[in-house]
Amino acid sequence: xxxxxxxxxxxxxxxxxxxxxxxxDFTSLFRRRVFRLETLDxxxxxxxxxxxxxxxxxxxVDPAWRRPWQTLVRGVRESGRTMARVHVITEPASDYVRxxxxxxxxxxxxxxxxxxxxxxxxxxAAKRPSTDYWLFDDNLxxxxxxxxxxxxxRVELDSNATVLASLRAARDEAMRxxxxxxxxxAEHKITERTKxxxxxxxxARGSSRPTAATTSGVSRSRSTTAGLACATxxxxxxxxxxxxxxxxxxASSKAPRxxxxxxxxxxxxxxxxxxxxxxR
Numbered sequence: 001x002x003x004x005x006x007x008x009x010x011x012x013x014x015x016x017x018x019x020x021x022x023x024x025d026f027t028s029l030f031r032r033r034v035f036r037l038e039t040l041d042x043x044x045x046x047x048x049x050x051x052x053x054x055x056x057x058x059x060x061v062d063p064a065w066r067r068p069w070q071t072l073v074r075g076v077r078e079s080g081r082t083m084a085r086v087h088v089i090t091e092p093a094s095d096y097v098r099x100x101x102x103x104x105x106x107x108x109x110x111x112x113x114x115x116x117x118x119x120x121x122x123x124x125a126a127k128r129p130s131t132d133y134w135l136f137d138d139n140l141x142x143x144x145x146x147x148x149x150x151x152x153x154r155v156e157l158d159s160n161a162t163v164l165a166s167l168r169a170a171r172d173e174a175m176r177x178x179x180x181x182x183x184x185x186a187e188h189k190i191t192e193r194t195k196x197x198x199x200x201x202x203x204a205r206g207s208s209r210p211t212a213a214t215t216s217g218v219s220r221s222r223s224t225t226a227g228l229a230c231a232t233x234x235x236x237x238x239x240x241x242x243x244x245x246x247x248x249x250x251a252s253s254k255a256p257r258x259x260x261x262x263x264x265x266x267x268x269x270x271x272x273x274x275x276x277x278x279x280r
Contacts, residue, residue, distance in 0.1 A: 015157035022134075022142055022155050027076060030136040034076075035171045036085035039130045042096045044150040048104075055099045058192070066107035077112035084114040086174040088123045088130070093190060101190050105181045116178030126173050133167060141167050 051061045076083050085108075089097050105115045123130070132144040141164060143156040158164070184190070 017142075017155050017157060019152050019155055027072070027079075029140060029142075030081065032137050033082040033084070034137075035135045035175075036083075037131070037133055037135075037167075037170065037174060038085065038087040039132055040146065040150055041090050041094050042150045043146075048099075051103060052096065052099050055103060055192075056095060061103045063103070063107060066104065070107055070111035073108060073111035073113045082114070083112070084116075084175065086116045086118055086171075086178045088118045088120055088174070090120045091188075093188070098190055098192075101181060101185050102192065109181060115181045116175065117181055117184040118174055118178035122177055123174070126177060135164075135167050135171055138164065138168055140164075 047065060051065050054061050073083055087097075087100070087105075093101065101117070109115050132146065134142040134144070136142070139159060141158045143158060145153045145156060147153050179187070
């Protein structure tokens with residue numbers, strides 16, 4: 001798959017780039033707006049390890065860890081552009097999602113990002129694709145491929161008209177159905193002390209890996225590309241993957257890709273510039 005546009009196109013002919021590349025070029029990829037769809041209940045992002053551990057221990061979480069991302073968001077908003085995201089979550093919210101709702105997203109909203117939450121059952125009823133992606137304006141998508149541990153393996157760029165049409169429709173429907181993060185927290189009484197039922201540290205009990213999205217519409221087939229180093233979605237890097245746009249180099253399948261075959265993976269930690277949190 002060849003990409004119609006990408007600054008200096010640093011990816012390979014299959015449109016695969018690293019999370020670091022996405023972070024570096026992030027703000028140059030759109031002129032009007034950028035949208036992020038998150039569908040996992042757990043993301044393994046290095047910059048979240050310390051604050052999340054404090055959250056689980058019932059200790060105060062220093063908000064300073066969110067400042068790099070706030071700086072990026074404010075810069076985008078000051079340039080006249082918009083940023084929005086919807087996180088599709090399993091209910092009741094896991095401990096990790098509670099951490100995001102209370103200590104991650106509020107800082108993003110304060111900086112000017114429109115963050116909304118949508119229950120997975122409601123999303124499934126809408127029959128929308130369940131793949132993580134960034135949509136730049138309406139003409140370029142960055143599909144975030146994760147491993148089973150919630151770490152980014154690679155980023156696949158796509159400018160195929162059919163794929164973009166599906167992702168735009170998913171964006172519009174998700175934005176319509178989801179509610180602002182503050183409203184969700186209030187309505188569902190999300191607090192520091194509310195433990196998620198049936199979960200441990202944000203993972204489903206009896207499972208060795210994070211809860212994954214089950215919404216129909218996109219194949220969850222696991223990536224077979226090995227040895228890819230990528231920045232995780234929520235790392236302090238220069239791209240938004242929810243905080244970091246996970247990127248990694250590597251070969252991808254040559255088979256034609258349709259929305260129903262987009263693979264949903266997680267991310268592998270990578271060195272980040274420390275400037276932004278692209279998963280948030």
